[in-house]
Amino acid sequence: METYYCDYIDVKPLGSFTTIFFAKQKFGEVDPNFIRQFGDELPSQWKIMDYRFEHHVVTYNKDEVHPLVTDGWKDMRDVFDLHQNEVIEFAYHGQGLFGIMASRRFESEDQIPDYHSRSVSRGNSVRFQVELTRDNMSNPYLSIWNAFEIYVRNSNLNVITACCDNGTKTEMQVAKQDNPFWMTALGPGWFGFCRKNGFRAGDQLCFNFSLVNCGNNVVRVFKI
Template identity: 25%
Template sequence: MSRYQFSIIHLQDEVVGFVDRAFAILYDDDLERQWTLRDEEGNRHVVTYNKNLQKPMLIGGWTELRHIYELHDFHTIYFGYVGDSCFHITIFPSKCKPLSIARFLKRIEADQPLFNGPKLHFFIFLNPNQCNASHLDLPADFGNYLRQGRFKYIFLYGPRKIVKCKLLLRNHPKKSSKIGSGWKEFCTAHGFHQTIDLVFEVDHMKSNQNVKVLTYCNF
C-alpha cells in the first residue's frame, strides 16, 4: 500500500514536473535524486528529482516520460509512494478539465514559502477528532519556537485561506501549547475531516507568527 499519495498535472510544454511540497518535506530524508516509477502494467521509468524543498521538481526523464505516454496536453499523473524513492504511477489519458488545471496552478503558487533563507518544519499527523476540535495541542518543540516570540496570535497560511488563530501558552499547572480559536475555522476552510499529515513551516532565523501550513494535494 502506498505510504503517501499525490498528483502532478502534466503541464503542456513544461519540461519539468512540479512535486508536492508537503510530500518532499515529509520524506526528505528518504528521497534520493533518482526516482523509480512503475506503471500499472509494470513498465519501469527513472526520473531525476532536484531535491529542492523550496521548489521540488522532477527535472530529468520527465520529457522522456511525456514521449512514452504521448502526453501532448494537460494530463493527471497519480503518484503513490511505496518507499526507497519508488512510486506506483497511474497516468490518465483524458485531458484535464480547466478547473483542475486552474486549481493545480493555484496550489503551486499557494505552496510557495513565506520566507527566504533557512526554515524549520514541524509535523503533526491529525486524526479526525483533532480536525473537529476547537483547539490543537502542539508538539513541545513547536510550542517552544512560538513561545520565543511571546505571540498572542499566529496566522496560519493554508492553501485555501489565511486564518488568524489564538495561541494558548500555559506554564502551570502543566506546560502546554495549543492553537485555540481559529483552528476549527482553518480545518473547515480546508475540508479536514479525516486523518491527514500537516507540515508547519516557519522562519528558522527568528520566531515569526506567520506559519505556512502544507499538506498533500490531489486533483
C-alpha cells in the first residue's frame, strides 16, 4: 500500500531536527544530537515527504562526527519548491521516513542551529579566518597565529578533525614548539588537504570550532 505523509501528520514523531538548505552548500548538515539518539537505526537512504505527498530519496553518509545528507540533497529545492535558502524542520517517523514539518525562508543568522557550521551564536562556537596564499598552501604544515594559536594551545588539542562541505574528514596533528622560537602549526599533509577540498590561493577559509561539546576537537572548514 502506498504511504503518504498525511498518514503521519497526526502521529507524534519519534524525533526531529532543524537544518538549513543553503543553495551554495553542496550537502545538508544533520544535528549530531539527533544522530546520537537514532544513529544505530538509521539506514543509508532516507525517504523524505511533505504535506503535498511529494516524496524524495536522499543518502545519509552514516558518519556520527560529520553527519551529512549527500546524494539528492540539492534536488530537494525543485522537488519541494524551496527558496534558495530555507530553514527546514524534519520529523522522524522511523524506518528511514522523514516528514517536512515546516519550512520558511532563511532571513537572519539567528535562525541557524547551534550545531551548524555556519552558526555564529556567541558562546556556542569560535571562528578563525585564514587567508590562503601560494606560500602557505605549498607547505606540509599550516602555521597559525594570534587568537587561533592561543585557542588551540589553551584547549590542549594535539589532533584536530577537519570536516569540509564536500564530506571529507581529515585528522591533522597539532605541532607545537617553544624553543628556540614559538610556533604552532597544523599538519602534516596540509597541501594535500587543500587540494582534495578544492581550496586555492586567494580563498578565505573559516575554521569553526563548536563549543557545545566540551573538549570537542572537530572543526568545520569552509570557504567564506
